[in-house]
Amino acid sequence: MRILIILGCPEPPLLIPSFIYLLNMLKNKGHEIIISANPAALKLIEASDPEKHYIKGVGFQNIDEGLKNKFDVDGIIGFAHNDPAVNYIITYKAVYGAKTLALVFGKYINQEFVRNLEEEGVITFTARAFHNPTPVLVKLKNIVNIL
Numbered sequence: 001m002r003i004l005i006i007l008g009c010p011e012p013p014l015l016i017p018s019f020i021y022l023l024n025m026l027k028n029k030g031h032e033i034i035i036s037a038n039p040a041a042l043k044l045i046e047a048s049d050p051e052k053h054y055i056k057g058v059g060f061q062n063i064d065e066g067l068k069n070k071f072d073v074d075g076i077i078g079f080a081h082n083d084p085a086v087n088y089i090i091t092y093k094a095v096y097g098a099k100t101l102a103l104v105f106g107k108y109i110n111q112e113f114v115r116n117l118e119e120e121g122v123i124t125f126t127a128r129a130f131h132n133p134t135p136v137l138v139k140l141k142n143i144v145n146i147l
Helices: 015-028 039-048 083-096 111-119 134-146
Strands: 002-007 032-037 059-062 075-080 099-106 123-128
Touching: 002 015, 002 083, 015 032, 015 039, 015 075, 015 134, 032 039, 039 059, 075 083, 083 099, 083 111, 099 111, 099 134, 111 123, 123 134
Parallel strands: 002 032, 002 075, 032 059, 075 099, 099 123
Antiparallel strands: none
């Protein structure tokens, strides 16, 4: 399967390590991965894996470019901790028409984010986490299992 992962603002400390964890799980299952991310998130990913152990063979693009240059994907996974991330996930789902899953996370779960995503047909998971990635990693395992 070709999976598109959406990463917005990398403010939460757990975002990039959780992304690497998800990437590892998906690659181990043989999926092709493309990342659409905020420019700062792209730089952090690059800095986190300088020898490209995890990101080798992964496609990268600025989050706005992914909406301009559409390609076929089988599924979308988005990380949402703020309004822009929720909006990007909903927009990507509309543009690509693929099965879309989102993980809403943060110090507190914003139920409006959950409601907005679910109203648009996005399968939504939640994890109360900001620094400690463990609750997010548990949910990511669930997400990968239902792709």
